[in-house]
Amino acid sequence: MSNHVRTLTLTDQQRSVLQSRIRARGEAARVVERARVVLLASEGVPGVEIAERVGCSEPTVIRWRSRFAERGLAGLVDEPRSGKPPTIDQSIRDEILTLTLTEPPAELGITHWSSRLLADRLRRQGRRVSHATIARLWKHFGIQPHRSGTFKFSTDPQLEAKVRDVVGLYLNPPERAVVLCVDEKSQIQALDRTAPILPLRPGLPEARTHDYIRHGTTTLFAALEVATGKVTDACFDRHRHQEFLRFLTQVAKAYPRRELHIVADNYATHKHPAVRAWLTRNPRITMHFTPTSGSWLNLVEVFFSIITRQAIRRGTFTSVKDLIAAIQTYIDAWNDRCEPFSWTKDADTILAKATHPKDRNTNTTSVTRH
Numbered sequence: 001m002s003n004h005v006r007t008l009t010l011t012d013q014q015r016s017v018l019q020s021r022i023r024a025r026g027e028a029a030r031v032v033e034r035a036r037v038v039l040l041a042s043e044g045v046p047g048v049e050i051a052e053r054v055g056c057s058e059p060t061v062i063r064w065r066s067r068f069a070e071r072g073l074a075g076l077v078d079e080p081r082s083g084k085p086p087t088i089d090q091s092i093r094d095e096i097l098t099l100t101l102t103e104p105p106a107e108l109g110i111t112h113w114s115s116r117l118l119a120d121r122l123r124r125q126g127r128r129v130s131h132a133t134i135a136r137l138w139k140h141f142g143i144q145p146h147r148s149g150t151f152k153f154s155t156d157p158q159l160e161a162k163v164r165d166v167v168g169l170y171l172n173p174p175e176r177a178v179v180l181c182v183d184e185k186s187q188i189q190a191l192d193r194t195a196p197i198l199p200l201r202p203g204l205p206e207a208r209t210h211d212y213i214r215h216g217t218t219t220l221f222a223a224l225e226v227a228t229g230k231v232t233d234a235c236f237d238r239h240r241h242q243e244f245l246r247f248l249t250q251v252a253k254a255y256p257r258r259e260l261h262i263v264a265d266n267y268a269t270h271k272h273p274a275v276r277a278w279l280t281r282n283p284r285i286t287m288h289f290t291p292t293s294g295s296w297l298n299l300v301e302v303f304f305s306i307i308t309r310q311a312i313r314r315g316t317f318t319s320v321k322d323l324i325a326a327i328q329t330y331i332d333a334w335n336d337r338c339e340p341f342s343w344t345k346d347a348d349t350i351l352a353k354a355t356h357p358k359d360r361n362t363n364t365t366s367v368t369r370h
């Protein structure tokens with residue numbers, strides 16, 4: 001191997017690019033190695049010393065020093081390789097993709113393809129393709145027949161008006177008014193495990209038995225103050241209009257002499273004649289209803305999701321009283337650390353996705369689809 005010093009000449013731009021590659025976080029080790037080799041070579045450092053300082057062999061130094069001298073920065077890029085030739089013909093690949101994206105024949109009695117069922121189907125048609133090949137092809141194109149999602153379009157004829165009303169409260173609340181999101185989380189079960197929970201340990205998650213003992217249920221009523229994240233709560237045995245009215249009275253007392261705007265869903269108890277009569281007697285309180293199948297617009301649903309994950313789902317409760325105490329303890333702690341809930345999407349953005357594509361030009365809603 002040659003040990004003579006061969007100094008490379010770099011432009012300011014080339015030096016800047018190479019230095020940025022060395023400093024960049026997450027850059028591939030091979031890219032950093034080549035940049036260091038060239039920069040050291042430009043300083044007149046001998047190849048043997050470069051190899052020692054970079055941690056590579058001297059032939060590697062010679063290779064990248066020579067390629068840079070011949071082609072500049074482009075010489076430090078790996079040359080494309082021919083790669084392994086395709087193992088299946090294009091026509092068979094297209095056939096696999098077409099069958100995958102087509103509903104299986106009724107005589108098979110299946111709702112979706114598996115790689116083995118599809119491979120068996122192709123073998124019956126004279127195509128010898130392994131299920132592993134099909135699985136690799138699915139992975140390459142991001143096809144996952146075993147997975148499914150859900151969607152639903154609102155059938156509410158006042159969809160647009162309600163979306164703009166609720167979102168307007170979030171983005172531009174009335175001055176000196178309080179915006180509250182109200183709903184109830186019903187049928188929360190007080191579940192007691194049949195054996196003590198095994199605690200978290202290094203390398204092992206917390207573990208609990210799959211079976212349990214039911215000790216009754218409760219319904220959590222919650223009013224989330226959008227501007228602060230504070231929650232007013234109450235637990236009742238049932239969730240009729242009587243309980244909802246008692247909770248509204250509690251919320252009104254929690255915000256005396258304040259204009260209240262309450263966001264709620266279309267549950268029948270929220271519109272009961274007794275509730276409407278109470279609202280007539282309390283004109284400082286205004287109800288705003290989310291569209292049908294649009295309860296996700298109610299920010300208190302976010303809080304329900306959080307308390308379920310952090311305090312209820314993995315809890316063990318020996319009675320409903322124990323469950324209610326745990327809920328109240330959590331909400332007290334929540335109110336000590338709560339932060340505002342920030343709504344980010346405007347009504348136009350939501351309406352573009354909340355309506356069926358065929359109906360977006362006419363601003364009408366679609367039939368319900370699952």
